[in-house]
Amino acid sequence: MDTEITLRVDGAAHPLTVDTRTTLLDALRERLRNTSPKKGCDHGQCGACTVLLDGRRVNSCLVLAVTVGDAEVTTSNGLATDGQPHPLHRSFVRRDAFQCGYCTPGQICSAAGVLEEARAGWPSAVTADLTAAVELTDTEIRERMSGNLCRCAAYAHIVPAVADVAAAEGVRR
Amino acid sequence: MTTIDRVLGAGIERIDGPAKVRGSAPYAFEQDPGEPITHLALVQSTINRGRITRLDPSAAEATPGVLAVLTPANAPRLSGELTADLPVLQSLDVHYQGQVVAAVVAETSEIARAAVGGVRVEYAAEEPDVTLRADRPDLYAPAQVMAGFATDSVIGDVDGALSTAAVTVDATYETPAQHNNPIEMHTSMARWDGDSLTLWDANQGPHTIQRDLMTAFGLTAGQVRVISPYVGGGFGSKAFAHPHQILAAMAARVVGRTVVLELTRQQMFSLVGHRTPTIQRVRLGADSEGRLTAISHEVVEHTARIAEFAEQTATATRVMYAAPHRRTTHRLARLDVPPPTIMRAPGETPGMFALESAMDELAHTLGIDPVELRIRNEPPRDPERDVPWSSRSLVECLRTGAERFGWAGRDLRPGVRTDGRWLVGTGVAAATYPSRRRKADCRISVDGRGRYLVEIDGSDIGTGTWTALTQIAADALHVGLGEVELRIGDSRLPFAGGAGGSTGLASWGSAVVLTARQLRARLESLGGQPPPDGLTVDGGVPGPSPHAEQYSMHSFGAHFVEVRVDADTGEVRVPRATSVYAAGTIANATTARSQFLGGFCMGLSMALHEESLQDEHFGHFVNHDLAGYHIATNADVGEIDISWLDEEDPWVNELGLKGIGEIGIVGAAAAVANGYWHATGRRIRDLPLTPDKFFR
Numbered sequence: 001m002d003t004e005i006t007l008r009v010d011g012a013a014h015p016l017t018v019d020t021r022t023t024l025l026d027a028l029r030e031r032l033r034n035t036s037p038k039k040g041c042d043h044g045q046c047g048a049c050t051v052l053l054d055g056r057r058v059n060s061c062l063v064l065a066v067t068v069g070d071a072e073v074t075t076s077n078g079l080a081t082d083g084q085p086h087p088l089h090r091s092f093v094r095r096d097a098f099q100c101g102y103c104t105p106g107q108i109c110s111a112a113g114v115l116e117e118a119r120a121g122w123p124s125a126v127t128a129d130l131t132a133a134v135e136l137t138d139t140e141i142r143e144r145m146s147g148n149l150c151r152c153a154a155y156a157h158i159v160p161a162v163a164d165v166a167a168a169e170g171v172r173r
Numbered sequence: 174m175t176t177i178d179r180v181l182g183a184g185i186e187r188i189d190g191p192a193k194v195r196g197s198a199p200y201a202f203e204q205d206p207g208e209p210i211t212h213l214a215l216v217q218s219t220i221n222r223g224r225i226t227r228l229d230p231s232a233a234e235a236t237p238g239v240l241a242v243l244t245p246a247n248a249p250r251l252s253g254e255l256t257a258d259l260p261v262l263q264s265l266d267v268h269y270q271g272q273v274v275a276a277v278v279a280e281t282s283e284i285a286r287a288a289v290g291g292v293r294v295e296y297a298a299e300e301p302d303v304t305l306r307a308d309r310p311d312l313y314a315p316a317q318v319m320a321g322f323a324t325d326s327v328i329g330d331v332d333g334a335l336s337t338a339a340v341t342v343d344a345t346y347e348t349p350a351q352h353n354n355p356i357e358m359h360t361s362m363a364r365w366d367g368d369s370l371t372l373w374d375a376n377q378g379p380h381t382i383q384r385d386l387m388t389a390f391g392l393t394a395g396q397v398r399v400i401s402p403y404v405g406g407g408f409g410s411k412a413f414a415h416p417h418q419i420l421a422a423m424a425a426r427v428v429g430r431t432v433v434l435e436l437t438r439q440q441m442f443s444l445v446g447h448r449t450p451t452i453q454r455v456r457l458g459a460d461s462e463g464r465l466t467a468i469s470h471e472v473v474e475h476t477a478r479i480a481e482f483a484e485q486t487a488t489a490t491r492v493m494y495a496a497p498h499r500r501t502t503h504r505l506a507r508l509d510v511p512p513p514t515i516m517r518a519p520g521e522t523p524g525m526f527a528l529e530s531a532m533d534e535l536a537h538t539l540g541i542d543p544v545e546l547r548i549r550n551e552p553p554r555d556p557e558r559d560v561p562w563s564s565r566s567l568v569e570c571l572r573t574g575a576e577r578f579g580w581a582g583r584d585l586r587p588g589v590r591t592d593g594r595w596l597v598g599t600g601v602a603a604a605t606y607p608s609r610r611r612k613a614d615c616r617i618s619v620d621g622r623g624r625y626l627v628e629i630d631g632s633d634i635g636t637g638t639w640t641a642l643t644q645i646a647a648d649a650l651h652v653g654l655g656e657v658e659l660r661i662g663d664s665r666l667p668f669a670g671g672a673g674g675s676t677g678l679a680s681w682g683s684a685v686v687l688t689a690r691q692l693r694a695r696l697e698s699l700g701g702q703p704p705p706d707g708l709t710v711d712g713g714v715p716g717p718s719p720h721a722e723q724y725s726m727h728s729f730g731a732h733f734v735e736v737r738v739d740a741d742t743g744e745v746r747v748p749r750a751t752s753v754y755a756a757g758t759i760a761n762a763t764t765a766r767s768q769f770l771g772g773f774c775m776g777l778s779m780a781l782h783e784e785s786l787q788d789e790h791f792g793h794f795v796n797h798d799l800a801g802y803h804i805a806t807n808a809d810v811g812e813i814d815i816s817w818l819d820e821e822d823p824w825v826n827e828l829g830l831k832g833i834g835e836i837g838i839v840g841a842a843a844a845v846a847n848g849y850w851h852a853t854g855r856r857i858r859d860l861p862l863t864p865d866k867f868f869r
Contacts (some may be wrong), residue, residue: 035196
């Protein structure tokens with residue numbers, strides 16, 4: 001069954017027709033041809049499709065497009081402002097935090113979500129003090145970024161890439 | 174060498190980096206075919222062995238939006254020269270579970286996938302035979318093993334030497350089937366224009382895929398173009414053509430539209446190959462000082478009934494250590510499994526798990542430090558080919574690694590160190606990988622303004638080719654990086670072999686260097702200035718290094734790890750590791766570090782997690798997704814210290830570059846298993862080191 005929806009993606013509204021079975025990921029990649037989010041498993045197991053939905057990270061392959069409503073979808077490409085790369089874009093390149101690059105836009109959206117979660121004081125499974133301000137230590141970054149698989153295994157470079165931005169944004173000493 | 178080092182070796186940031194981080198670098202499906210795209214979904218066999226008795230596509234065909242259902246009854250006929258699993262939809266016979274038995278083309282992916290359920294298939298099933306055992310009576314010796322290696326090698330009297338050795342080790346090691354699982358799923362998008370086919374495809378070498386498509390459809394090279402500028406990993410599974418490339422082209426021909434086939438993650442467990450499981454018996458004999466007198470490495474592995482793929486598992490044992498009496502063998506069982514394929518360092522990876530575990534066992538038996546044991550058995554020449562090394566720096570890797578890791582003073586005793594609940598140990602293992610050069614053609618043009626265009630069908634599957642090959646070209650042309658434009662990843666470009674076997678940069682880089690020399694000579698003859706309408710030169714390398722017969726060419730490395738095992742849960746952690754490599758010239762310090770790191774971490778992943786479990790009765794890979802088939806995540810990886818030695822090798826190729834795509838994974842799992850033993854006193858000889866094995 002087809003349905004008319006309007007997706008707000010990276011600051012622009014896109015009216016489009018989707019099958020009610022269409023995931024947000026497929027709406028982006030196949031209908032809008034916005035291929036910044038990647039498909040790596042289609043089952044919420046790899047994280048390559050991670051986007052921000054009203055600022056929170058989600059696996060877009062697990063979200064049906066018809067449920068998105070007015071929420072703002074942000075892809076890695078959309079994190080750039082006025083044509084300038086996001087600090088995470090710069091730090092991932094500088095730290096060589098990827099090889100093939102296919103999981104990378106998802107890693108970067110996830111990292112943007114992690115920074116916001118830390119600012120909001122959300123603890124993770126490795127947070128010792130659940131009431132204190134969150135500091136993004138290496139251990140915290142490893143834990144919080146473990147929903148994003150990287151088969152090239154750039155993990156040991158992803159951690160400092162996220163840490164650099166966390167330090168600049170005051171959620172890491 | 175006439176090249177001058179200006180940017181070669183420098184840690185230049187990836188040229189393709191800014192596009193990749195934003196997600197704007199177009200991978201296979203993400204390119205523009207110039208017309209709306211239709212979608213292909215697959216119907217797969219639910220049996221391993223037998224024959225289709227009835228196939229009714231009518232419900233699928235009646236689904237609105239479905240354009241065609243391809244079946245063995247109506248699919249276009251392919252050339253009979255296709256082998257293995259490539260003659261897709263050409264017969265009613267079923268050879269492995271997951272074989273494609275029908276395919277649905279529809280206007281959208283949702284319609285195509287839903288319509289798969291409307292294809293009714295019935296089978297006459299036979300009992301599948303999928304279990305590998307070392308005592309199977311039908312094991313056979315293949316004519317040769319992969320990469321042209323001899324099936325067996327026998328020197329001296331191994332059994333005699335073992336019977337008289339002061340100390341022996343006799344142990345059997347097992348590695349499970351594994352799957353490459355690049356994060357970009359195998360994807361092919363096909364469009365026909367008349368009798369010409371364009372395929373936007375995820376692969377490790379467009380010319381390799383082009384060749385099989387030419388065969389399948391009876392086309393000339395000019396009629397098939399394969400385009401693959403960006404590839405989301407491969408690790409071997411994207412090296413060769415698989416059924417999906419042919420299916421996409423077949424379906425596009427039938428419906429007269431552009432068709433994309435994105436395999437699902439689950440389908441990648443049966444349709445794009447896997448690493449064979451292995452059973453390896455290793456016997457070592459040594460004198461009381463630890464000098465090896467005999468090495469025997471006997472390998473049993475599987476292949477598919479429809480294709481012989483013989484992994485060269487014991488070949489690293491032919492070069493690692495000195496011993497007068499030596500034997501390596503490979504035996505295969507033909508099973509009802511999908512065809513195996515290459516996976517990062519095929520052969521060396523499982524083989525060195527066995528050999529380097531056995532060396533650790535021998536060190537313990539002798540009471541000798543395992544680093545020292547390896548140094549005592551360093552061979553001055555290739556111990557089987559009896560030729561000199563082009564360069565070999567294993568001892569330096571071991572010594573440097575030991576120092577960086579803090580190995581000195583290590584207590585040899587296993588199972589005696591605790592930190593709260595954690596049992597703590599350290600382990601070491603060595604690494605090796607052959608260095609080879611393959612045929613590669615290249616074309617370099619300069620325009621009247623001094624801008625250079627370098628064209629070669631190399632691939633960047635994450636390896637850094639876009640950047641490193643541009644550096645090599647800039648140096649060879651004596652110009653700055655900004656004056657060179659590189660084109661790779663397109664079968665219209667001059668021929669080159671794919672990214673695999675750590676041959677990529679060694680081959681493509683050599684072709685670029687030699688072609689650049691020709692161009693510079695032409696320019697000099699013209700007074701140093703390009704003519705107003707430019708100049709083009711074709712060059713390349715014909716194949717292996719001319720010195721490959723005279724010398725034994727390999728890279729080497731050493732891994733040191735700390736392993737912690739939770740005494741209550743059996744959880745295994747690797748908080749820190751040191752790896753040191755000697756691989757000749759390093760083209761780009763930044764991307765090379767990532768190559769070594771990624772290889773090592775894939776070995777860590779192999780040690781801790783990776784295992785494709787096959788159901789003995791039903792025959793399929795049970796854990797066929799990324800929730801069931803675990804790979805290392807960020808939280809699995811601790812502090813990894815990667816470094817390499819300065820090593821000059823004038824014999825391997827024009828750049829002295831040995832190739833680094835595989836060496837990182839080789840031996841890494843053995844280092845972890847050896848550290849596990851040192852922590853716990855338990856020797857796990859069957860990977861992976863899952864928590865349950867601590868309690869058995």
